[in-house]
Amino acid sequence: MPYFFMKWVNLQMLHAIVIEDRIRFAARQAVSESVDKGGAAHLNLPFRKPLGPSQESLNQVKSEFEQQISEFTPSQPVRTRSVSPSKEISDLVNSSGRPLVIAGPANRHHSNSTAALQLADLLHAPLIAEPGSRIPHYRQRVRRFEQFLRNKTVRHRLRPDLILRFGDQPFTKSMLMALKDWSDVTTLHFDARNSWQDHEMSVDVKIDLAPGDTLITDAFEPKTDDYLDLWSAADADSSNKLQNKLERxxxxxxxxxxxxxxxxxxxxxxxxxxxxxxxxxxxxxxxxxxxxxxxxxxxxxxxxxxxxxxxxxxxxxxxxxxxxxxxxxxxxxxxxxxxxxxxxxxxxxxxxxxxxxxxxxxxxxxxxxxxxxxxxxxxxxxxxxxxxxxxxxxxxxxxxxxxxxxxxxxxxxxxxxxxxxxxxxxxxxxxxxxxxxx
Ligand SMILES: Cc1ncc(C[n+]2csc(CCOP(=O)(O)OP(=O)(O)O)c2C)c(N)n1
Ligand SMILES: [Mg+2]
Incomplete structure (x- = not known):
């Protein structure tokens, strides 16, 4: 498995007149590959002898570069659509009594944190957000899942009847164990990029949702706090145990x-x-x-x-x-x-x-x-x-x-x-x- 997605851009055929355009093109291509695939892009730039540029062209490139750097503000294409879930999805959400929101890592171009918080709020759902998910601190956010979800009995007690997933494949052992145990639970994945982030192959419905999109939740009915209370109790208990261990x-x-x-x-x-x-x-x-x-x-x-x-x-x-x-x-x-x-x-x-x-x-x-x-x-x-x-x-x-x-x-x-x-x-x-x- 390669650690990084490598994009090799072959610039062998560069000609003086088109160099600037080609380099711009390669740079755009590298940035977009890197953002879409979520990895590093590698640019390979072969030079012909005598390698070094003339002093004059060097001065020109230097002053253009300095000007561009000082003016540079990273931009990203922002897609802003309204996404209305289908009737099938609304029925699944409305028939659930134990919905759980899970957010795996996501870089800032892919994090659907607004929608994750919006759903957790509306459904009174516990929210598990792994480090790197870019979800802000939030009152329904489960803090000690990596501690108590390693326990099979606890996973059984807290089993959801609907999983709403965001971001990439979770990586903590507790989440991997839980997703394995709960692989038969109906799972919706609100995904900002078209990649298969589903080790357990447990996602039933993928919903294409980019960070700028608005998720229309009018058809979803609010829930009670009963299921959330179970998670909060487990969290409080684990917080005490952790504090105790660190002190002792x-x-x-x-x-x-x-x-x-x-x-x-x-x-x-x-x-x-x-x-x-x-x-x-x-x-x-x-x-x-x-x-x-x-x-x-x-x-x-x-x-x-x-x-x-x-x-x-x-x-x-x-x-x-x-x-x-x-x-x-x-x-x-x-x-x-x-x-x-x-x-x-x-x-x-x-x-x-x-x-x-x-x-x-x-x-x-x-x-x-x-x-x-x-x-x-x-x-x-x-x-x-x-x-x-x-x-x-x-x-x-x-x-x-x-x-x-x-x-x-x-x-x-x-x-x-x-x-x-x-x-x-x-x-x-x-x-x-x-x-x-x-
Ligand atoms: C480039 C690379 N080489 C080797 C590995 C295999 N590997 C995974 S974890 C690890 C040890 C890391 O040690 P350290 O940074 O001290 O972290 P610790 O395990 O102590 O938390 C190694 C060698 C890897 N993941 N990536
Ligand atoms: Mg170490």
Whole structure:
């Protein structure tokens, strides 16, 4: 499986007169492929000798480029239609007593957050929105699903009779387990792009709905709060258990770091979350928020810092990138580009001593091969990497040290790397307890 959708644009035949048009065309093609397919686009530009341009043409290109950059405002085609659900769909919605809204990740060109909130509101439905779904904080939003939905009895108790899905394929284990158990439940997918995001093949009806569209819900009848109350009770119970576990564990774990970041980061910041355990941990230990960015669909641990820099530039918002130790090392040459972020930029490295995600696999018990071939802990001095790039550096090794992590923009003059050295055994034990005891 390729990690990225690669679009190769062959510019071999470029001729001087048409170069500008061809480059413009290739750029448009790359942007539209990237937005539609939700991945990276790769442009291959071969040059003929003598390679270098003349000083005169270089000066001209430079001044045009600088002018365009200063005037550039990203635009996207906004489709604005009124979408009226068919009678069949209205009947399904109106006959449901237990409707559940589920939103998987979606980038900002595909997130139907308005319609998801509108339906949850009208139907008094619980709303599960994974990190990266770009759904804002909302009172009916389920916070601790990644904790309690791992439990089969709870999944049975909370079984919906109608699922209203938004965004891409969910990725948290709890949601994958739930969608598998509930694959026979009638499922409507309000989809902004024409891709097949349905691992369980459980979607019964796809409804083409773009972010600018208005969903007409006049034919839908409101419901009572009975079903929502069941979810709220499970949520409250799990919140208490989580709080308890975090307080009782004395060493610093990944969970403590995610919980702290969620509590202290305000909504004006982007939170770019690396792949591997971090997106799952932000769901398990953090709070739902609109500003979380994930690279799901790609799922590679490459290019994480680069993506965060791109997000900072595109949104002009201060950005915090939370990244595992291996993913950090994988993209450490991106530190060269952090000066282009243009906004306050913090990297939080969760150093749990390698790829802890592999502890969830049976191979964890093969003691002679696990560490050297799977977890692969590294012995690199991250402080030296930070200093070599002129970054500020802080290290947190204990729970009390977490108060060092603050997001006061006025105090962040230069990029900062905060390395959190966490206890891998205690962290994994806490995850397992939360999954099993809820
Ligand atoms: C480019 C790439 N190489 C390898 C992998 C396989 N892989 C998935 S998770 C992981 C370990 C990541 O370790 P770390 O960033 O420390 O995160 P942790 O598992 O500790 O949360 C690896 C190597 C991948 N997903 N992408
Ligand atoms: Mg790690």
């Amino acid at each position: 564990e004395s060493s610093l774990t990944d969970g403590h770091v995610f919980h702290h970041i969620s509590n202290s980061l305000n909504a004006s910041w982007n939170l770019m979350v690396s792949n591997s355990l971090p997106p799952r941990d932000v769901a398990l230990f953090g709070h739902p928020a609109e500003n979380i960015i994930v690279n799901r669909g790609a799922a590679g641990i490459d290019g994480i810092i680069s993506t965060a820099i791109g997000a900072a530039r595109a949104t002009k918002a201060p950005t915090c990138c939370v990244v595992g130790d291996l993913a950090f090392l994988h993209d450490s040459n991106a530190l060269l580009s952090v000066r282009h972020a243009g906004t306050p930029f913090i990297i939080i490295v969760i150093n749990n001593g390698g790829g802890n995600i592999f502890r969830m696999l049976p191979v964890y018990h093969q003691t002679d091969t696990y560490q050297p071939y799977f977890e692969t802990p590294q012995d690199v001095d991250i402080e030296h990497i930070a200093k070599a790039h002129g970054f500020r550096y802080k290290q947190v090794q204990e729970k009390v040290g977490l108060r060092e992590i603050s997001f006061d923009e006025s105090r962040i003059e230069k990029p900062l790397i905060i390395e959190c050295i966490t206890n891998a055994d205690a962290g994994m034990a806490m995850r397992k307890q939360l999954w099993n005891e809820s």
